[in-house]
Amino acid sequence: MGVIGLGLGFGLALSGCAGFGNLGTQPGVTTVTLASVNNPQMQDMAQLLPEFNKLHPEIKINMIFMEENDLRNAATKDVATQGGQYDIMTVGAYEVPIWGQNRWLVDLTDLAAKDPSYDVADFFKPVRDGVSYDGRLYAVPFYGESSFLMYRKDLFQQAGITMPERPTWDQVAEYAAKLKDPSKDRAGICLRAKPGWGEMFAPLTTVVNTFGGQWYNMDWQAQVNSPGFTDAVKFYIKTLDQSGEGDPVSFGFTECLNLFSQDRAAMWYDATSAAGSVEDPKNSRVAGKVGYVRAPVKLTQNSGWLWSWNLGINAKSKHKEAAWEFVKWATSKDYAKLVGSTLGWSRTPPGTRKSTYEIPEYVQAGGDFAPLTAKIMNEVDPTKPGVDPQPWVGIQYVTIPEFQDVGNQTSQLLADVIAGRRTLTAALDEGQKIAQRAGNNQKKG
Template identity: 45%
Template sequence: MNFGRKWWSLVAMMAAVLLTASCAGAGAIGSGDGRRVLRVAVVSNPQMEDMQELVGEFEQQHPDVRVRFISLPENQARDKITQSVATGSGQFDVVMVSNYETPIWAANGWLHDLDSRMTATPGYDKDDFIPSIRESLSYQGRMHAAPFYGETALLNYRKDLFQQAGLTMPENPTWQQVADMAAKLDDDASGRAGICLRGLPGWGEVMAPLNTMINSFGGRWFDPQWNAQLDSPEVREAANFYVNLVRDYGEPGASSSGFSECLTEFGQGNAAMMFDSTSSAGTLEDPKESNVSGKVGYANAPTGPGGKPASWLYTWALAVPKTTEMPDEAWDFIAWSTSKDYLRTVGENLGWQNLPPGSRQSTYEMPEYKKAAAAFGQQTLHGIGRVDQTKPSSQPTPYEGLQFVRIPEFVDLGTRVSQQMSAAISGAKTVDEALEQAQQYAETVGENYRP
């Protein structure tokens, strides 16, 4: 597949202007105490916050290095990391990327090939990574990023509320069943939503669950000839279903709720269900972080009329930009934070339910983790293992990706479409109006791929 070097060159030129101020002093890698500073850009999710809490162990092992984290909310982190890598600014030594960016950036020559380093590092065991995760971070058969955690999607639900309402959650629910249960459990008087769903603009925010719903309804972004399909009956049905579900039974202010906000709402007991990443389970089961610990059940991703479950495959991973002046130290940090030993460190210091999930197969063989993750561990492993990102829809597509379209233009296209859908959720426009504009955006991109 053509990963669009011309497109990324345009991104680089546009981003250079934005980075002029923020890159001042980017080449200064010395600290006041004589140690070299390793600059690590991450997303501010709970597992990454745990990494920052434990980094002292790495610094003890590498006394000549001090780690400086740049931790930002998901949308901001994506923008800043993309701008830095695309422009070659050298602003970061380690960057958090996903299985969307990694093959594209590797094809453009922006990332170090980590495969040989993985093989040469004693005990690292790259073959222990879950195969679907390992393959998603590879380009031409070689890994260019190491998974920190992997995820698919599950439907989280309050077992106690279901019991009180006389409801039973099917192991494999349909979206219609989810909507029916949300209607019965929604309680405005007590401030409890029937379900929490993302509505925040961002290709990795609202578009993640919405894309998987579109897939489950038999929709797609493009047909095999790259004709845009965002105004098709299947996409229209899915988009209306999502918007109506969150408007009728979702959390207040849903158009500004992303992953972190939904995790907080559900964890505080303000929603009866949440459809989102499996990475949320560890936080929800931590009594120090969650008011619903021990009360949560986990069902498989709902299925739509298209016959496919609304599952996804995603991994937050760590990569080394070609521009770093500290590639050896960068790899040492990645090897530490994605190793089997790091997982044990998390368990022993922060609780076994807090292990970064979905990266290594051996995680699910650890007795301590099996006990702590009994409610969700095997479902997560099974869900990640069964997804096929090469066939996102029941209809044929010319692209890969379940909650994204793996083409370089999706950074802009997905963001623009997400803004339209968020506006529909907020009531600023109708779903038809949002999809009409989204179709125009997609058609412009599709024209670049047609002969």
């Protein structure tokens, strides 16, 4: 995820990867390499590196930015092969428990407890639990998020449409069709369709959940070509075709953020963390014009996801102490205040620390989206996000090592459907086979 075309700070490394930092080769200086997802919050971190160096001139940070899919591939390969190429990695809530179990990440529990001012208990418990394995902390949260629907209040008013506080997906599809405006190159809604389990399937899996589908049932039987899953995918693709952005398979978080912020989409369903960028008047044409409501539903009461991007230290890093000094700084209470006072309060990393929501300036800047984010993150249920029970904990992902590959392959099949290269039935039948192979591994224990 990340931003393109929204200012110099957000324009880095949207394909492949690129470095940004304060590399030093002078004697006595330790260079720490950080592999980072290319999101706005991480780009803000890069801008604030000089502040870290005022405190730690003996440590230089080399940030390497990558798109989400590229980062996952590179970081997973590095830790699995014990390469030690990266000292610190931005790692998602899906990976942390798996990598912690494999001892690919440094156990940060004791390090975090040494400094009382760091205050581990200040992290929201669901987010803290998500980066733990067997009661031990294997990464620390940088920002957390759920998902909600963002919509243009001015366009809705002009069209005479009132957005309900808890919209249904059928209502959203109806609104999107009405608000699509080809004459202004404006989509009715932007929805991710870029291949990747963390791209397309982040929002799509929540749609599947609320339509009564799921990846697996309690017996680890894949459900990819079953009615609930099929109905959700049909709806998603139909909505994209009728009211979505052009060339949707090239749109992930970054591209939808750019489209929506540049007044080219009437609605956008995505991460709550996007609101900070959407409301930044320096980079967004729609700041102050956006309303926020809970994720659309069909058969469930809620359908938002639960996610965090976290900082973890590679178990094979040769610079663990220096790496921890940076990780501690970037996830501290003071860092939240630094971002707000320096770059703007709407850009403060959200969804991790309780104390952030006690900062008056942040509460004021957060307007509608900050309190709604906190409410949503407390409402969602990662143990049963859909209609039927599931044998794992997670909303927009399945917490098994194989899911990364299952989601990636299935999303590519659906991208082929959207592009007209494959029928939906054929794609879901093939996805069923891919998912079942992983399910069989779970049955074996």
